[in-house]
Amino acid sequence: MKFNPDIHHRRSIRLHCYDYSQAGALFVTICTNNRENLFGEIVAGAVQLNDAGQTVERCWIDIPAHFPRVELDEFVIMPNHVRGIIVLTDAVTTVGARDIGARDIGARDIGAKDISPLQSRPAGTSGTIGSIVRGFKIGVTKWFRQQTAIHEVWQRNYWDHVIRNETERDRFREYIGNNPARWELDKLNPTANQM
Secondary structure (H helix, E strand, O other): OOOOOOOOOOOOOOOOOOOOOOOEEEEEEEEEHHHOOOOEEEEOOEEEEOHHHHHHHHHHHOHHHHOOOEEEEEEEEOOOEEEEEEEEOOOOEEEOOEEEOHHHHOOOOOOHHHOOOOOOOOOOOOOOHHHHHHHHHHHHHHHHHHHOOOOOOEOOOOEEEEEOOHHHHHHHHHHHHHOOOOHHHOOOOOOHHHO
């Protein structure tokens, strides 16, 4: 079907006017297609990753190798989703496939202090949380397509929350750490919704 703006309405779930390439921490949740349990299971309140889950974990841990501005905080690989805190630093500004440090753009150091969250985001998506999630999804999907008959691994989007302070960050760390023990109550657990 050809795109028709009158009937095809994609409502963005991103925070309006927030620059997703600026320094800061974000809590993200990335779900599997149809919330299928592809990455393992929860046994006695602990995650038991299968081969796919171990690959997802390796791809997640490898994110900073592909995005030098990224630091990973607490995360968990669940049977049908990934939750984690991604921190974007001021270390470099990424443009395309090349990293540009402050020396390349003059004496100014571009970072969160220079970009108001209420200003519109600069053109392009390289170095944004969206490009990071997309790269992660591509790496996992490539493994699935080479090793399994599963070709649709992820649901279309992801959920994010901009972390505004250390108290909020600690709350998300605790939530992530408790996620496996609370699996029976998790709204992303397909069997919890059937009880």
